[in-house]
Amino acid sequence: MPFRGNFPPPPRGLKGRATELATLARTIEAVAPTRLALVGAGGSGKSMLACALGYRLARRFDGRIHWLRVGAWDFRTLVEMLAHHFGTSRERSRLVPELQAFLASGGERLVVLDNHEDDRALARLLETFAATPTTFVVTARRCLLSGILVFPVGAPLVTSGRSAFPLVAQLTRLLRWNPLALDIASAIVSSRAATVGELTRFLTAQGVSRARVIESEDDLPEVALLVDWAWRRLGSVARRMLAVLSYVQGDHVSRGSLGELTRARSSARHSLDRLQRWHLVQEPMRDRFAVHAVVRCAVRRKTTFAADAIFEHYISLLERSPGHLVREHTHLFSAMDHAHRSGDLATMLRVDRLLSNLDADLT
Ligand SMILES: Nc1ncnc2c1ncn2[C@@H]1O[C@H](COP(=O)(O)OP(=O)(O)OP(=O)(O)O)[C@@H](O)[C@H]1O
Ligand SMILES: [Mg+2]
Numbered sequence: 001m002p003f004r005g006n007f008p009p010p011p012r013g014l015k016g017r018a019t020e021l022a023t024l025a026r027t028i029e030a031v032a033p034t035r036l037a038l039v040g041a042g043g044s045g046k047s048m049l050a051c052a053l054g055y056r057l058a059r060r061f062d063g064r065i066h067w068l069r070v071g072a073w074d075f076r077t078l079v080e081m082l083a084h085h086f087g088t089s090r091e092r093s094r095l096v097p098e099l100q101a102f103l104a105s106g107g108e109r110l111v112v113l114d115n116h117e118d119d120r121a122l123a124r125l126l127e128t129f130a131a132t133p134t135t136f137v138v139t140a141r142r143c144l145l146s147g148i149l150v151f152p153v154g155a156p157l158v159t160s161g162r163s164a165f166p167l168v169a170q171l172t173r174l175l176r177w178n179p180l181a182l183d184i185a186s187a188i189v190s191s192r193a194a195t196v197g198e199l200t201r202f203l204t205a206q207g208v209s210r211a212r213v214i215e216s217e218d219d220l221p222e223v224a225l226l227v228d229w230a231w232r233r234l235g236s237v238a239r240r241m242l243a244v245l246s247y248v249q250g251d252h253v254s255r256g257s258l259g260e261l262t263r264a265r266s267s268a269r270h271s272l273d274r275l276q277r278w279h280l281v282q283e284p285m286r287d288r289f290a291v292h293a294v295v296r297c298a299v300r301r302k303t304t305f306a307a308d309a310i311f312e313h314y315i316s317l318l319e320r321s322p323g324h325l326v327r328e329h330t331h332l333f334s335a336m337d338h339a340h341r342s343g344d345l346a347t348m349l350r351v352d353r354l355l356s357n358l359d360a361d362l363t
Pocket of ligand 1: 013045
């Protein structure tokens with residue numbers, strides 16, 4: 001059975017999580033198979049912690065650690081995604097039984113379900129595989145489910161009052177200990193584009209500490225203001241790159257797709273370097289790029305990018321070059337989810353043809 005390891009690389013620069021990691025690892029070692037949810041605000045560091053936890057426990061699970069980004073996808077999309085991941089049948093009547101049999105055999109597994117949003121779909125998924133020796137670690141902003149151990153994730157070191165980001169320690173309170181904001185601020189300062197004092201004055205003048213109602217968990221004024229600060233200093237290609245990455249639904253975008261979607265030519269590398277230097281863009285896999293959901297929210301407020309252009313880019317790329325199917329499969333699943341929800345038959349058939357190719361690829 002082909003296994004496609006897609007666990008992200010070990011998180012670089014993880015700060016202030018020694019206690020949480022030890023507690024989580026001990027809990028899982030003691031009671032596996034189990035289900036555990038890391039629940040906390042946007043950008044509080046759940047995914048980074050889950051990733052570090054996976055590596056911490058990799059030996060315990062004999063390397064059988066798996067990472068799936070689940071988002072708001074429905075049950076059917078979730079099981080199709082698992083089937084794709086484990087190489088089991090996607091044929092309707094065999095989809096669930098084969099997956100159950102697969103997970104029941106071959107030893108204990110640790111499956112991280114990152115960015116969970118749909119409680120109903122997740123409850124069904126967990127119950128479907130309850131009899132298998134699979135430990136599920138879910139990351140979620142909130143999780144209204146019983147039968148799962150909830151572990152709250154706060155900002156690193158917040159309860160000790162210390163700062164996990166020494167270069168911008170002075171900004172810790174102003175940025176409410178938020179690790180995403182502190183990480184971006186620290187990157188800006190270390191690039192020498194601004195001093196801590198300049199950032200402090202900018203953030204204060206923009207009212208970072210003002211109490212106001214926010215729209216969602218992704219609406220974090222401290223991050224949005226740092227994005228504002230950067231936006232004023234970015235060229236048009238870099239801005240378009242942020243726009244594409246903020247409107248794409250798949251996991252991450254290759255350098256080639258980013259160049260094509262932004263029509264960037266020679267300035268692509270320079271623009272991307274700048275975005276990366278300020279930690280506005282992440283590179284979760286080599287040469288593949290993404291933005292954090294909180295950055296995404298701030299960028300979406302500033303600009304738009306046609307979802308159709310993204311859908312068309314990926315579908316035609318995969319039709320033209322089926323060799324990209326495995327690498328780009330999250331874009332295909334996002335297209336499939338879009339097709340399920342839209343109910344548009346032509347779109348569904350187009351996506352389905354590509355999915356059949358993907359199956360053929362796996363057998
Ligand atoms: N412990 C940490 N040490 C250093 N940086 C951190 C830490 N935790 C979070 N960060 C920074 O914050 C960013 C967001 O972290 P992460 O993606 O884990 O948040 P999250 O809680 O999963 O957010 P979301 O709810 O949007 O999925 C990271 O990319 C990193 O830049
Ligand atoms: Mg996350």
